[in-house]
Amino acid sequence: MSNEGVDGGRRRFLTAATSVVGAAGAAAVVWPFLASLKPSAKALAAGAPVEADIAKLEEGQQVTFVWQGLNIWVLRRSKDMLDSLPKVTPRLADPKSEASTQPEYCKNEHRSIKPEFLIMNGKCTHLGCSPKLTPDHPDPTVDANWEGGYYCHCHGSKYDLSGRVFQGQPAPLNMLVPPHRYASDSLVIIGEDQKA
Template sequence: MAPTETRRLYYRAALKLLALGLVLFVLQAMVSGFFSHPETDTALPLAISLDGFEPGEMRLVQWAGQELVVLRRSPVMDAADAAHEERLYDPSSRLSVQPREARNPGRTLAPGYFIAYARGTDLSCPLDLVTPESAAAAGWGGGFTDRCRGSRYDFAGRVYEGQPARRNLEVPAYRADGARIVLGE
């Protein structure tokens, strides 16, 4: 073989190895991104004070690269949830992602509050809060809707039947510590 042919052969082999390495790198990044979860990533703990929350008030909080919704439920919201429970897809939250201790009707460790990732379970679209008063005209009790396909959830993040979403909103692991909740411990 001539020296130029040998050099071309080496260049081709090097380019093919480089392309293979790039493909493997992209594949690894996609797989790790698919299986990563905010609670398994190393995130610093975050304490959220519950002081100053008015009944019916919702706040968005950033933690572990995700947005969380923190809602202080009002008695009207609790009554709306109870009145429409028979219309929920998974009212007992058997199929939900949530801490074991939060398997209760309010899906919470802090009574009167609801904490969840602020994304719908269908297409991970942002959520909007719909008050019971504005939802009454549409024939439901209010709660959350996602901005993409309009899936409806009650004030405990439980999805209604007949919605594009089939899973309740995901509740992160946290602990209630008096007048605050602590994420990431």
């Protein structure tokens, strides 16, 4: 077979043009699939930090903020509440929060950056129920030596006013403290670590 009369330049042009059109067609097919892998704006917002204004929070009051689908409690503790913490320390399973991964700033008696504000995930570490803040003491319906804290009605787990679990409870760990930092005296950023 003879290649006489064949235009080599035209052949190269047609080969290149076909390759470009084929690549564009492949990109048009693949692009929607790749775009579907990108998280939606709603998903990005669900993981974003949350600003919590705590300026109007009164002593003994607890409010809930939602971060990453979790109920995050902010409790403003009174002096009486803070004074109860050392009284229960000998009865706690993990008084310094060493048994679970927690931010360093919660590995203290009050488990917080600022002692008067407790910020933690409002979920029992046993099976995920929501313990109830039971600040009154004494309260023989909870415990004969109750100094106030959180009581989980699902299976009876008890936590102090820092979310530390008492010994011998169904719950294996202290309630979790999310990463957070103070942007000002009255504004907490939940979801960003103090060092961020």
